[in-house]
Structure formats: C-alpha cells, structure tokens
Amino acid sequence: MTSFQGILPAVSTPFDAEGRFRADSFERLLDRCYSAGVDGMYVCGQTGEGLQQSAAQRKLVAEIAVKASPKDKTVIVHIGAMSTAEAVDLAQHAARIGAHAVSALPPIGNYSFGEIKAYYAALAAASDVPLLIYYFPAFAPNLNSLAQILELCAIPNIIGLKFTANDLFLLSEIKKSGATIFYGTDEMLVAGLIMGADGGIGSFYNVAPELFVQLYRQAQAGNWEQARQTQRPINELISIGLNFPVQPVVKSMLRRQGIECGNCLPPRRSLTAEEETRLDQMLAESTFARTLFAETSQ
Numbered sequence: 525m526t527s528f529q530g531i532l533p534a535v536s537t538p539f540d541a542e543g544r545f546r547a548d549s550f551e552r553l554l555d556r557c558y559s560a561g562v563d564g565m566y567v568c569g570q571t572g573e574g575l576q577q578s579a580a581q582r583k584l585v586a587e588i589a590v591k592a593s594p595k596d597k598t599v600i601v602h603i604g605a606m607s608t609a610e611a612v613d614l615a616q617h618a619a620r621i622g623a624h625a626v627s628a629l630p631p632i633g634n635y636s637f638g639e640i641k642a643y644y645a646a647l648a649a650a651s652d653v654p655l656l657i658y659y660f661p662a663f664a665p666n667l668n669s670l671a672q673i674l675e676l677c678a679i680p681n682i683i684g685l686k687f688t689a690n691d692l693f694l695l696s697e698i699k700k701s702g703a704t705i706f707y708g709t710d711e712m713l714v715a716g717l718i719m720g721a722d723g724g725i726g727s728f729y730n731v732a733p734e735l736f737v738q739l740y741r742q743a744q745a746g747n748w749e750q751a752r753q754t755q756r757p758i759n760e761l762i763s764i765g766l767n768f769p770v771q772p773v774v775k776s777m778l779r780r781q782g783i784e785c786g787n788c789l790p791p792r793r794s795l796t797a798e799e800e801t802r803l804d805q806m807l808a809e810s811t812f813a814r815t816l817f818a819e820t821s822q
Contacts, residue, residue, distance in 0.1 A: 528625065528654075528683065529706045529722040530563025531730035531736045532600065534571035536774055537585055538785035545581050545784065547588050553730065553783050554592050560733035563723065564591055564598030566686075566706075571727040574602050575632075576789035579610055583617050590621050600656065600725075604628035608643055612650040619651035627656040627686060630664035637666050641676060643756070648681040655681055656704065660688045670697050677703045683723075692719040710736075711762045714755045719745040727770050728762055731777045732816060749779060758810045764806045764813060770798055776803060780817050 535557070538549035554565065567589045568574030568582050577585070586601045593599050601623045603614035611628055618626045631643050635801030657676050661668055667676075676682060677698075684704030687695050692715055699705055699720035703714045710726035713736065717724070729736045735758050742751040765773045772794045775785040787794040795803065809812045 528598065528706075529658075530598070531561075531723060531729060531740045532564045532566045532598065532706065532727050533557050533562055533733060533736075534566045534569045534708075534727050535551045535589070535784050536634065536727075536730050536771075536778060537568065537574075538573040538775075538783075539579070539789065540786055543789050545577075545588075546586055546784075547584075549784050549786075550585070550588055551592050553778065553785070554589065556781075556783065557730070557733045558594060558597065562597075562729065562733050563738040564600065564624070565593060566725045567599060567601045569602040569627070569725075570629070571730070571774060572602070573608075573631075573771060573789050573792065576792060579605070579614060582614060586614075586618055586623060587621050590623055598624045600625045602625050602627050602629070603645070603647065604630075604632075604658070606632060608646050611643070615647050615650040615653065615655075619653040625656055625683070626651075627652045627658060629658045629660065630667055632663075633720055635664070635666060637672055640664065640667055641679075644676055644682065645679050648679050652681070654683040656706070657682060657685045658688070659685050660708070670694060673698055673742060674701055677701060686725055687716070687721065692716065696720050711755075711759050713739060713758070714743065714751045716747070717735065717751070718748065727774050728758070728765060730774050731765075731781070732758060732761055757816075760810055760812050761816070764803070764810060767806065768795060769793065773803065776800060776815075780807070 538546040540650045556619030601618040603611050605611040615626050630640050686706045696719045705721045706725045707721035710728045713724045739751050739754040772788050
C-alpha cells in the first residue's frame, strides 16, 4: 500500500526554446530532489505548467516521472483539464503507467458546486487510482465550505485533498474525517503540519528540497521548535521569490543551480532582464540564499 504522506515537490517542467519537454533536465531535477530525501513528486500541476501543455506532452512528462522515480517513492499526477473528457483520459493514462494517485484542480471557470462535484465524481470513477481533490479558494470560489469539501471526500475513490489556503482551522476540521491532506502553502508548512496535514506539496520544494525534508522530519519527531526554526530560512527564500511570478522565478532559481528548465509556456511569461538582475541582487544580499545557491550549483 502506498503511504500518502511526506514531502512532494510540485515539480517544475523543463522546456526547450520551442516549448518541447526536456526529459534530460527533468530527470536531473528529479534526481536532485530524490537525493535530498523527498517522498515523491507532484507532476504537471500549476508549478509544472500542466494546464499550458498539450495532453500528449503531459502524458510524456508523467511517464518519465514514473519511470525515473524509485519504487518506494510516490508519484501523483495532476490531471485537471478544461474538459472532463480530457481529464478522464489523463486519469486513465496515469493509471496505466503506474502512478500512485491522481489529483485535479477544480474545473476552471465560474462553475457551480454541483458542476464541480460532477467533475470530480467522473474523475474518481475513471480508474482505480486514488484521487486527491484540490481546495484552492482563490481558484474556485464556489468550493468554499467544510460541508462541500467533506461531500467531495465522501465520493468513492477520493482519498483527500491538496489544501492551499491559510484557514488552518478548516484544515483541522477536514482532518477529523480521516482525509489525507497535503498542505500547499510553502511559507506555512510547519503550521499546516501542526494542524494535522500529512505532508506538503509546494513550488519552492524544487529549489530547497533538503530544507523541506528536514522540516518534515523534525515535525514527525515532535521537534516543533526545531521545525519552526527550519521554516525561517525557507521563508527567507520565499520572501525573495514572491517578488516575482512563482513559476518563472522557480525556473530562474533552478537555472542558477545548474538545472536548465527553459522559459514558461505562454500565456505564462518569463522573467524580464530587469527582473533577472533584481533577483540576482536579492539573492546576493541574502546570506542564506547565497550559500544555498553556491552549494547546490557545485
């Protein structure tokens, strides 16, 4: 049985100049994260630009992720799509290639809760692979209450959710139901774990996987003060990153660590030359960040 817990980077997807998937860079990134002790990967989510890629390319990324992951690691494939039919197809593909679970953002747009529930019910029934829904109120305003979340989690084959919000009381209430919860707010991971999350999935895990693994292990051991201290340098890095759009700044930071991930796919933009210069300055002014990038680029 797969254990759905621990630290899973929302892994970035590298592209070449034509927007094609770069398997070589992706495998390097996976190896770097697994060498740091992460528990698995969350593939083709928002950080991985899944919604900007074709279904065929998303399938290729998922295949490489499963193939390049150690047998004892967990691979969760994000299958959210503009249409239910495409998401179902991606779910069935993920099941065929051996993914351990699938996950999906709610459908994009002003959909009612009833429409969101029907979407998730279709995905849950598409295969035997467990499904994690996604609570992200900024993304889907009509999914907004404990009762709704519990109603979705009661659908057969839905085992829990990725929770990206600051309402930790709500997280703790959801956890009482027994749902698996991966917390998605990187800068508050220690708080999410205290309130009952089983692990974390996040963007900046790509850049500093060792720190997130360390924090999680400290939390598992009940060393909460140490975990809180580990959150500090993580947040120093995040405070720099949040001056820029998240997806391109993660790729830019990875480039500085020697892993070339290319540009983001339109309509997402990449950092401007001025932003790259400003990022260099901010990293140079941070003792922690300067040390992190010097060590990881060797």
